[in-house]
Amino acid sequence: MLLAYRCAVASDRIRAEAIEASEFPLRADRHGVHGVPAIVVDGRPAWAGRVPEAQFVERLLAAAGLHERPGA
Amino acid sequence: MSLSSSDREAIRELLAGLEHDVPVRLDLGPSESPVTLLAGGGRELEPGETTRAVVEEICGLAGRVQLEVVEHAAPGPYPRTGIGERIAFLGTPWGYELTSLVHGIAETGRSGSSLAPASLEALACLDRDVLLEVYVTPT
Numbered sequence: 001m002l003l004a005y006r007c008a009v010a011s012d013r014i015r016a017e018a019i020e021a022s023e024f025p026l027r028a029d030r031h032g033v034h035g036v037p038a039i040v041v042d043g044r045p046a047w048a049g050r051v052p053e054a055q056f057v058e059r060l061l062a063a064a065g066l067h068e069r070p071g072a
Numbered sequence: 073m074s075l076s077s078s079d080r081e082a083i084r085e086l087l088a089g090l091e092h093d094v095p096v097r098l099d100l101g102p103s104e105s106p107v108t109l110l111a112g113g114g115r116e117l118e119p120g121e122t123t124r125a126v127v128e129e130i131c132g133l134a135g136r137v138q139l140e141v142v143e144h145a146a147p148g149p150y151p152r153t154g155i156g157e158r159i160a161f162l163g164t165p166w167g168y169e170l171t172s173l174v175h176g177i178a179e180t181g182r183s184g185s186s187l188a189p190a191s192l193e194a195l196a197c198l199d200r201d202v203l204l205e206v207y208v209t210p211t
Contacts, residue, residue, distance in 0.1 A: 001172040002179075004206045008158040009176075010185040013198040018172065020163025021207040023119060024149065026105045033207045040205040057191045064202045 001037060003056045014060075039063075075129055083174050087134035090181030094137050098127050099152040101144030109164060119164045123151035126165060130174060136181060156180040169208055 001018045008016035021028040021036060031040045038048045041063035051059065075083070100120045109117040124141065131139040144150065154160040155176050165173045179185075185192055 001169065001206050001208055002175050004204050005155075005159045005172065005176040006179055006185065006187050007191075007195060007204065009156070009179045009182075010187050010192055011195040011198055012158070013200065014195070014202050014204055015158045015160075016204045016206065017159070018161045018163075018169060018206050018208050020161075020165075020169065021209050023103070023107055023109070023163040024105055025107065027149075028207055031205075031207070036207050036209050038207040040207070042203055053188060053191055057187075057194050060202070060204065061194060061197065064198065064200070066197050 003053055004039070007057065007060065074125065080129070080133060083130060084133045086174060086178050087130075087137065087181070089178065090134060090136040091183045092136065092181055094134075094156060094177050094181040096127065096131055096137055096139045096177065097154040098124060098139065098141045099144060099148070099150055099154070100124060100141065101150040102147040103150055104147045117164070120151050122166075123153065123164045126170065127153055130177070134177070137177060172208075 004016040004018070008014040019027060021033055031038065031045050035048045037050060039046045039059070041060065044063070046063035047059055100123070103119065109119055109122070111117050128139065131137045149162050151164065152160055152162050153165065153173065155173070159176050159180065161169065161173050161176075
């Protein structure tokens with residue numbers, strides 16, 4: 001969760017919301033959340049599980065439609 | 073639910089490092105999907121009251137955090153704790169997520185990011201707005 005918050009603070013293009021799945025079961029069901037943390041980008045399930053920072057950013061950008069880091 | 077004295081001291085220490093003011097907005101009201109929360113011993117907790125108590129206690133530990141509480145009559149995604157303009161927690165923050173919330177306040181109140189330069193460079197490529205939702209459970 002902290003990585004999501006850090007990304008949102010770093011980029012004014014990102015809004016990050018943590019959602020306590022057991023208190024919002026309908027939202028969690030809508031996104032097919034079975035394990036946590038489950039990451040949803042723009043309403044679409046992106047991945048589940050904790051990953052290191054570089055991978056988190058990479059997956060976030062891929063889910064947002066940007067596949068590569070600059071120069072990659 | 074109340075913070076332990078050691079938690080209070082750790083939070084006070086962390087938030088003492090804030091470099092600028094951080095607005096926190098707590099939205100309370102009937103939940104869009106009411107659930108029963110149970111604490112240790114089977115005691116029933118009301119999410120709004122519990123969240124208000126925790127958030128007020130945290131914000132009271134830092135001089136640079138301004139808390140606004142907004143009550144709603146209609147059901148919605150409550151309790152919702154917004155930090156600054158772009159981060160929020162929906163639900164009752166406790167356990168590990170309480171730590172994330174406190175660190176979210178700390179990150180918002182910093183002048184620089186704690187992300188690696190490579191991550192910042194990559195995020196700078198975003199040319200449209202993105203909503204990142206992270207589903208968690210209390211641990």
